[in-house]
Amino acid sequence: MDYLSGLPKTILHDILARLPYKDAAKTIALSKTWRDTWSSYPNLYVHCNDFITLHHVPIINSHRFTKMDILIDYVTKRLLRLCAQGLAIKEFKLDLRYLFHPPHGSHDVDQWIQMACASGVEVLELYLSNGSIGREYSEDIWYDLPLCVIEAKSLTKLVLTGGIRVGQEFLSHSMKFSSVRMLSLRHVLFTHEGVIKHLISHCPLIEQLTVEYCSVYNHLSIEGPQVHRISRVKFLFLNGLQRLKKVHVQGVEEVHIDSPNLENLCYSHFKFGEPFNLNFDSCTKLRCLCIIDLNSTTIAEKWFLELFSKYPLLESLEICNCSVPEKINIFSSQLKVLKLYDCSNLNEVNIDAPNLLSFDYRDYKNRHRDYKNPVISFLRGSNQLEVSVFTNLRCQYFYSLSRFIENMPRKILASLSLFIYELLPVGICFLLCWLFLHAYLYVPI
The missing domain is CATH 1.20.1280 (Monooxygenase)
Structure with a gap:
């Protein structure tokens, strides 16, 4: 042996x-x-790809359900074997996003979740559809989350993704999420607007929260088809969560966070042309901030000026696909990572950050029009600063690169990526790049 x-x-x-x-x-x-x-x-991970290849069996093919029956038989036997031995199920991860089609199989999924919760499950992850916007508005695509989930006292991590409906009965039922530290809700439908608030507020130990593109059923709508009665969750209020450290929110119009120990915040509106409201003023211990897809309203210059005084511990700032002022001033003694991706209107960036270790500038969107890169100036910077620049540049505007980095510090580790859209002979392209590097970055010959 x-x-x-x-x-x-x-x-x-x-x-x-x-x-x-x-x-x-x-x-x-x-x-x-x-x-x-x-x-x-004690850990059971089930992925539909282990039982079916999506491209081989179309949705309308009856053989698809034969594969589902095989999966049901396998999971049921595994869980019954563990329960028969009196063993706890620590982790139960179920991914059926390309195979599950309610109501077929819903009863079995209910049974599995009940067995897992009864045996003291600590991690429960459910992926029940691919999260497609069009399909998730259908009446038959939703799976109703059983109430036994909120009765699982041992649960520390709960992940709900795609095609899951949380009913109004959760409002009146006793919540027992006293151990949940990580909660993730993606493409989940709530039948009442108060359910999501009720759910989150009953997680006193929560440390990480993700809310992405969740929806709510509007019972007061006078529209006929159900598709018109479902809308995105518009408001998210996070109050009194003392241990909350990390928040990721996408597709919510108005977010208010009052969590004094929050350290990491990522917010993406992703609804072009629509207003947004993001308030996290009380989160003074914030260390990482990521703002994505805020094109409907230009971020005020005052916001950048006050940012580092409000959040003195901020070490990482990422602004991606946002409308910003023409001129940005970054003054921080704590900032270590700065990323600016596809920031429209930007003409000038002045950076005074003596401890900055990484600066990343990328411009993917301005490839089809005459565009001049902004001037980037480093007033102070670490001798370990690493700069990465990815820009779309037509050959006839190659000379503008001198203006682009004319105020960059010379003694840094820099990487520069260029896209030249109008092709020239390879030798000329290499010559231009060599001349540019030698002239402006002092690369020795």
Whole structure:
């Protein structure tokens, strides 16, 4: 017998947890000990791709449901075996996004979740559709989350993604999310606008929260078809969550955060032409801020001026695909990472950040019009500063690169990526690049 097989089962389970799930399953061929170890392994990960290839079986093909039946039989037997041995199910991850089609299989998924919750599950992740906007508005595509989920006292991580509906009965039911530290809600439908607030507010220990493109059913709508009664969640209020450290929000029009210990915030509106309201003034311990897709309203110059005084611990700032002032001034002694991607209107950037280690500027959008890159000036910078520039530049405007980086510090590790759209002979392109680097970055010959 090999030395590993003689180890305690808890250690063998830890070994399996460090392997890819498919490789862990193959250990049953090693010996009886490993076969018994696998049968008592408390983590169950089920991915529909292991039972079906999407391109081989179209949605309308009846053979698709045959594959679903095989999956149902496998999962049911695994869970029943664990429950029969009195073993806890620590992690249950179920990905059926290309195979699950309610109501077929809904009863079985209910049964699986109930068994997992009853056995003390700690991590529950459900991926039940691909999150397609068009399909998720259909009445039949939604799976109703059973109430037993909020009764799972041992739950520390809950991930709900795609095609899941959370009913109004959750408002009146006793919440027991006292152990949840990570909550992720993506493409989830709430049948009442108060459910999402009720759900989040009953997670006193929550540290990480993700809310992406969730919807709410409007019962007061007088529109006929249901498709007109479903709209995006417009408001998100995060108050009194003392342990909340990381928040990622997409597709919500108005967000108010009052969590004094928040350290990481990423917000994406992603609704072109629509106004937004993002308020996180009380989060004075913020260290990382990422703002994406705010094109409907220009971020005020005053916002940049006050940013680092409001959040003195801010170390990382990323502005992506946003409308900004023509001139940006960045003054911070704490900032270490700065990223500016596709910032429209930008003509000048002045950076005074003595501890800045990484600056990344990228411009993907301005390839089809005459465009001059902004002037970037480093008033102060770390001697370890790394600069990365990715810009779309037509050959006839190659000379503008001198203006683009004329005020960059010389003694830095820099990388420069160029796209030249009007082709020239290769030799001329290399010559231009060489002359540019030698003239402006002082690369030795």
